[in-house]
Amino acid sequence: MFEIFGIPSQALFGQLLIGLINGSFYALLSLGLAVIFGMLNIINFAHGAQYMLGAFTAFFLLQYAGLNYWFALIVAPIVIGFVGVVIERLFLQWLYKLDHLYGLLLTFGLALIIEGTFRNFFGSSGLPYRVPDALQGGRNLGFMFLPNYRAWVVAFSLVICLGTWFLIERTKLGSYLRAATENPTLVRAFGINVPRMITLTYGFGVGLAALAGVMAAPIYNVSPQMGAELIIVVFAVVVIGGMGSIMGAIVTGFGLGVIEGLTKVFFPEASNTVIFVIMAIVLLVRPAGLFGRRA
Amino acid sequence: MMKRLLGYTALAVALSCGTALAQTTVKIGVLSDMSGLYADLGGAGSTAAAKLAADDFMKTHKDIKVEFVTGDHQNKPDVGSQIANQWFDREGVDMIVDVPNSGVALAVSGVAASKNKVFIGSGPASSDLTGAKCNANTVHWTYDTWMLANGTGKAIVKTGGDTWFFLTSDYAFGHALERDTAAVVEKNGGKVVGKVRHPLNTSDFSSFLLQAQASKAKVIGLANAGGDTINSIKQAAEFGIVKGGQSLAGLLVFSTDVASLGLPVAQGLVLTGTWYWDQTDANRAWTKRWQAERNASGKIPTMVQAGVYAGTLHYLKAVAALKSAKDGKAVVAEMKKLPTDDPLFGKGTIRADGRKLHNAYLYEVKKPSESKGPGDFYKVRATIPADEAFRPLKDGGCSLVKG
Numbered sequence: 001m002f003e004i005f006g007i008p009s010q011a012l013f014g015q016l017l018i019g020l021i022n023g024s025f026y027a028l029l030s031l032g033l034a035v036i037f038g039m040l041n042i043i044n045f046a047h048g049a050q051y052m053l054g055a056f057t058a059f060f061l062l063q064y065a066g067l068n069y070w071f072a073l074i075v076a077p078i079v080i081g082f083v084g085v086v087i088e089r090l091f092l093q094w095l096y097k098l099d100h101l102y103g104l105l106l107t108f109g110l111a112l113i114i115e116g117t118f119r120n121f122f123g124s125s126g127l128p129y130r131v132p133d134a135l136q137g138g139r140n141l142g143f144m145f146l147p148n149y150r151a152w153v154v155a156f157s158l159v160i161c162l163g164t165w166f167l168i169e170r171t172k173l174g175s176y177l178r179a180a181t182e183n184p185t186l187v188r189a190f191g192i193n194v195p196r197m198i199t200l201t202y203g204f205g206v207g208l209a210a211l212a213g214v215m216a217a218p219i220y221n222v223s224p225q226m227g228a229e230l231i232i233v234v235f236a237v238v239v240i241g242g243m244g245s246i247m248g249a250i251v252t253g254f255g256l257g258v259i260e261g262l263t264k265v266f267f268p269e270a271s272n273t274v275i276f277v278i279m280a281i282v283l284l285v286r287p288a289g290l291f292g293r294r295a
Numbered sequence: 296m297m298k299r300l301l302g303y304t305a306l307a308v309a310l311s312c313g314t315a316l317a318q319t320t321v322k323i324g325v326l327s328d329m330s331g332l333y334a335d336l337g338g339a340g341s342t343a344a345a346k347l348a349a350d351d352f353m354k355t356h357k358d359i360k361v362e363f364v365t366g367d368h369q370n371k372p373d374v375g376s377q378i379a380n381q382w383f384d385r386e387g388v389d390m391i392v393d394v395p396n397s398g399v400a401l402a403v404s405g406v407a408a409s410k411n412k413v414f415i416g417s418g419p420a421s422s423d424l425t426g427a428k429c430n431a432n433t434v435h436w437t438y439d440t441w442m443l444a445n446g447t448g449k450a451i452v453k454t455g456g457d458t459w460f461f462l463t464s465d466y467a468f469g470h471a472l473e474r475d476t477a478a479v480v481e482k483n484g485g486k487v488v489g490k491v492r493h494p495l496n497t498s499d500f501s502s503f504l505l506q507a508q509a510s511k512a513k514v515i516g517l518a519n520a521g522g523d524t525i526n527s528i529k530q531a532a533e534f535g536i537v538k539g540g541q542s543l544a545g546l547l548v549f550s551t552d553v554a555s556l557g558l559p560v561a562q563g564l565v566l567t568g569t570w571y572w573d574q575t576d577a578n579r580a581w582t583k584r585w586q587a588e589r590n591a592s593g594k595i596p597t598m599v600q601a602g603v604y605a606g607t608l609h610y611l612k613a614v615a616a617l618k619s620a621k622d623g624k625a626v627v628a629e630m631k632k633l634p635t636d637d638p639l640f641g642k643g644t645i646r647a648d649g650r651k652l653h654n655a656y657l658y659e660v661k662k663p664s665e666s667k668g669p670g671d672f673y674k675v676r677a678t679i680p681a682d683e684a685f686r687p688l689k690d691g692g693c694s695l696v697k698g
Binding site: 011014015018019021022116119123124125126127128130131137138144145147149150218219220221223225226229230261264265268269271272273 | 338491502552556
């Protein structure tokens with residue numbers, strides 16, 4: 001066994017894999033943000049709260065309806081996505097013509113209200129949620145013990161990420177969407193209902209956040225502030241990847257997960273900061289982000 | 296809440312009109328984490344506990360009127376000391392109680408000393424409050440890092456857990472807890488093989504757990520609290536740490552954390568505490584009152600909230616004896632002189648360095664099959680008598696002791 005920077009290679013491989021797994025959460029969340037920003041030009045600060053709502057919905061489904069994780073994986077994104085649709089119809093649709101800042105402030109306010117309400121009713125220490133029975137346990141890869149649930153998380157989020165990228169960048173529906181952001185009037189002239197498409201896109205982005213929330217419930221503490229802690233990092237990921245770039249969000253999500261994982265080995269105290277340091281450097285060198293389209 | 300406020304006002308009006316009684320007004324500030332990770336173990340529950348203490352006290356001392364303010368320190372020492380300054384300078388607050396988060400508590404303790412007011416810490420853990428950073432205006436009530444380390448650390452080393460790896464929260468509290476536990480482990484013949492310091496509020500511990508796993512230490516000591524402890528334990532179960540032969544030592548685990556983990560994940564965890572709601576009849580009776588005050592029947596109080604009640608009650612007794620709350624040093628000296636006696640912690644004393652002494656208990660989290668209902672979490676494994684539970688007076692390095 002050889003060593004890299006004084007760390008046994010086995011441990012290093014383990015950390016790389018762990019980083020990749022954490023990156024899959026960043027990727028899923030930043031993907032939703034990128035979709036919403038790319039298509040609606042809204043900086044969705046309520047994304048963390050919507051992620052938290054996904055995790056809580058999973059808890060409610062199990063606790064009060066007896067529906068397990070697999071149902072939650074389907075039901076929660078639909079329910080919370082619908083909540084997103086309502087938010088878009090009630091509030092966001094009035095803001096498209098205004099500066100980005102208004103959307104940011106509105107969604108930030110919504111996030112505070114949602115999180116405060118949940119804290120009031122459920123406290124701050126969190127609710128229990130277990131790993132589903134089918135994914136209990138794990139396997140020994142030789143260099144590390146990989147819990148089955150984590151393997152599932154990384155595989156499933158890769159599928160979702162690539163599926164979303166394909167949907168938006170490679171299908172006809174996606175091309176309508178992209179066209180609608182460029183020139184809504186022209187797209188409407190072709191007989192496409194642009195406002196409805198935008199509404200559904202927001203719902204889809206919110207659904208992605210809820211999906212990430214359900215996936216996080218068995219391994220992270222399900223508490224009202226779980227999203228607030230993550231959202232800032234995810235925004236940094238989106239900025240580094242380039243606002244609105246789908247592939248950028250996915251690649252940077254996974255990449256930064258790995259970098260953060262390595263920081264946890266070499267300089268754990270800085271693991272919360274490293275992503276922001278990278279963000280500052282990227283903004284200096286490439287203000288539009290690594291994959292940004294608009295320079 | 297509103298009703299109670301009206302009640303206080305009515306009481307005050309009745310007292311001030313009716314008689315020529317010389318009224319002493321005491322203003323208490325409950326400074327806690329009202330919205331963050333420690334809000335459940337302190338927060339609004341601490342405010343409720345302090346009000347219960349005032350209610351009980353005013354029944355027998357009609358000449359003293361107790362008023363409250365509450366504040367949210369957001370786990371930031373600068374915010375905490377700013378609120379403390381404002382309360383002492385402008386709002387006439389005589390005493391600040393609770394303050395979970397050792398970093399904030401150390402700051403507030405300093406402010407209380409400089410303004411000659413009183414600080415009663417129930418939430419904070421760092422044993423430095425009655426050690427190197429002690430002062431004559433501070434009483435540390437419920438627990439501290441030395442006591443946690445001594446209770447849990449000793450018990451685990453004695454049952455064969457002699458090599459340790461620490462997962463430490465990277466601020467004053469975590470450092471103190473790690474230092475105190477490491478000292479206990481080494482004193483009892485154990486060895487610390489490694490440690491890693493993580494930022495406060497980390498959601499993913501898998502990387503740190505992997506390092507702990509690789510260290511081959513028999514025991515992984517969790518020198519963290521609240522959500523960080525919950526996430527560490529939850530993920531340790533996922534990574535098969537316990538199945539792989541390593542055991543976890545939760546150095547600071549509150550009943551709210553156990554509730555959040557659920558017994559299937561938390562079972563078998565050994566922890567040290569000074570108060571558990573289901574331990575005595577008096578505790579259960581108080582729990583009912585606390586739930587009624589909070590209007591939350593499902594919630595169970597933590598030892599921090601119990602400590603806020605007991606500390607406030609004892610403080611008020613000292614104020615009554617002096618008939619004034621103005622001189623903080625004098626009140627604290629009186630608190631140290633009077634023996635403590637309350638329904639939750641029983642009889643006890645406060646030492647010269649400000650340390651409150653009472654029994655500590657080694658608890659074990661029940662298996663789901665042993666638990667009779669919600670909140671039925673612990674069984675008592677051992678009682679650590681008050682004189683052994685806390686750091687010996689001479690070892691703390693507190694200047695009040697030498698002088």
